[in-house]
Amino acid sequence: MAIKNFGQPQLVDQIIALDDERKRLQLAFDTTQAQVNAASKEIGQHMAKGDKAAAESLKAQVADWKQSLEPLKLSLAQSEKQLQETLVLLPNLPTAEVPAGKTPEDNVVVREGGEKPVLANGAKPHWELTQIHGLIDFELGNKITGSGFPVYTGKGAKLQRALVQYFLEFNTAAGYTEYLPPFMVNADSAYATGQLPDKEGQMYHATADDFYLIPTAEVPVTNIYRDTILKEADLPLKMTAYSPCFRREAGSYGKDVRGLNRLHQFEKVEIIQIVHPDQSAATLLDMVAHVEALVKSLELPYRILRLCGGDMGFAAAITYDFEVFSAAQERWLEVSSVSNFESFQTHRMKCRFKGADGKTQLAHSLNGSSLALPRILAALLENHQTPTGIRIPAALQPYFGSDTIGA
RNA sequence: GGUGAGGUGGAUGAGUGGCUGAAAUCAGUAGUUUGCUAAACUGCCGUACGGGUUAAACUGUACCGCGGGUUCGAAUCCCGCCCUCACCGCCA
Structure with a gap:
């Protein structure tokens, strides 16, 4: 505590x-x-x-x-x-490895990887690059909906699609089963994964039908196994899903929200596992390694943080954050958060399995982003910019169909 | 949105007031038997929260979509809601 x-x-x-x-x-x-x-x-x-x-x-x-x-x-x-x-007001208990602390400054850098690029003079932040290359129209989004709802255009839209496709393929190749879940959930589901009551007010709420727009695919996908008793042999369950994510981000307007840094609607691919309690600690490391490989393949400079207690989410027992360096902004952007929830969510969800001894016990759940698109896009644009355009990393080229954007 | 049918244990599916926590079948599981693959037979086989025990055994309560009501007693009767299916209307 x-x-x-x-x-x-x-x-x-x-x-x-x-x-x-x-x-x-x-x-x-x-x-x-x-x-x-x-x-x-x-x-x-x-x-x-x-x-x-x-x-x-x-x-x-x-x-x-x-x-x-x-x-x-x-x-x-x-x-x-x-x-x-x-x-339900009680947050999850952190594991022994979690450092004490209150703010992001207390997070521990586990390791860094990739190389920070040396940008040529005149390097631009992503919100200028997207304009120059016609990738995103923020103003148009303002008109149609409001701020934080960008419109991806032309190559920008295609790059988003390529990233989603690549991430899903990368995950399914590692044994994750792909799902395309509902983008709205009922209150039961939101309670089960811990968004309610803690995050009430951060979710968009469609009151006419009492549905919540999902803040992450974690919510609908983890709830697939709400109120179920699995067989031990069913474990581990590995799932991946693409979804748009909707977040009100109430009270967070300010300097950090420019461009793609913080949006009300963004795309994300998520990985979720439900595992035997004995396995969850090892699974967490597996998932971290999996996401790390994915970030590496995009040729981005990154670092992995172990979050301190105060910076962790309500439901998590331990969390590793991935940040990529956004070269032109010269700041780290969080692109993934990989957490072990242990039995916190499964307890609320009543997701159990019948062990070899015939007794039912709670499974453990974990999830992580692989990855959150807008910030990855921001980092991709800024780090891979050249005087003439944007270089597309080799891993992405088959999905994007080209090795550059721009002249 | 309209009309009709229906929501029972992992699945199928009986059950119209007490003997039903719930038949039967399948799946699952433990075992027996037949020299393998496979089959036959027998036992077990819902969940939650309590009491009890070193642990068991044992035992109480609740749950047949959800919430109320009638009754000494409800899966079963009544009311409201939700959901599913079919047909119609509308529509990507």
């Missing part, structure tokens, strides 16, 4: 007290209810024998019990509700 810089440690004591109270009430309720059930059965037997008097006197007794049951039922329901409401 302290590592996560979580401000309300008293919640834990509250929960324990609430749970004790709940148990007390349930025991009281169950015992009385058991008496009622037994008596009801007896009444049936008396009726069958035609012993009306005995039946009637029992009925009176049952009516009595039921009266005392009413208030118990109410307080039990209230107690359960209260416990539930308090429980």
